[in-house]
Amino acid sequence: MFKRLFPHPLLSIVLALVWLALVNKVTTGNVVLGAILGVVVPMLTGPYWPRRAKMSNPLRVIEYVLVVLWDIVVANVQVAMIIMFKRNENIRSHWITVPLELTSPEAITVLAGTITMTPGTVSTMLAADGGSILVHCLHTDDPEEVRDTIKSRYEWRLKEIFQ
């Protein structure tokens, strides 16, 4: 019964909070409307998302978000430097294959999004079985190091969160 009503409990909470943030005012009416959205939307979309993503360590999400935000700032400066001060012929772009240990689609999606949002790398494609991800790197002298950073900094943390 609970599972029928709330196929994705976390999604329900997020939807209600997003609704409140969108109207930007916390009133009783808005809370009720948010709660209704939180119940109805996951119920309607449930069939398209049959398996519930397991999150064993929700608190580490905060740590992950902070790490990523910090990396975004640092990497932004680095890429700005590359664009401003490097001549085009000195920019060495690389394709990097990152073998994945993550298996859940949700975790891989978050990892791909993270790779793209931290500038300097864009995730372009998955292997057909989802076993590795193809990353395009704007400039690096050491492709292996970039791959190892992605694995140790992001993938390892996501593994802790999702498995």
Next chain:
Amino acid sequence: MEFAIEALISFFLVVAGVFGLVGSFGMIKLTDTLQRLHAPTKATTLGVGGVLIASMLYFLLIKGGLSFHELMITLFLFLTAPITANFIAKTFIQGNLRARDLPDSQGAYGWSVYDDPPKRTDDNED
């Protein structure tokens, strides 16, 4: 105090403007399509992020009310920007690159643009 707040807000606005400018400049300067893809992913992070932080500070410190719209904009940007970039990259690969131009996937299956996915047997598992 008023001045310090305004200076702080201006600082974030200027930082945002600089990164937005550099991102757009990158679009012109870089030549390869995939290299140019790196520029917009940057303008949306620090460029837009700086404006949003400035806006939140303005409403919090000067107007005296917490505004959540900026957080929502950040959230939606972070959700949509990588997907757009991924679509562009995939379209580019589909149209311009062959499998031999790319590194090996180091797995049993090749890259998804060229190879079919394995047959799923667990579709009804819950």
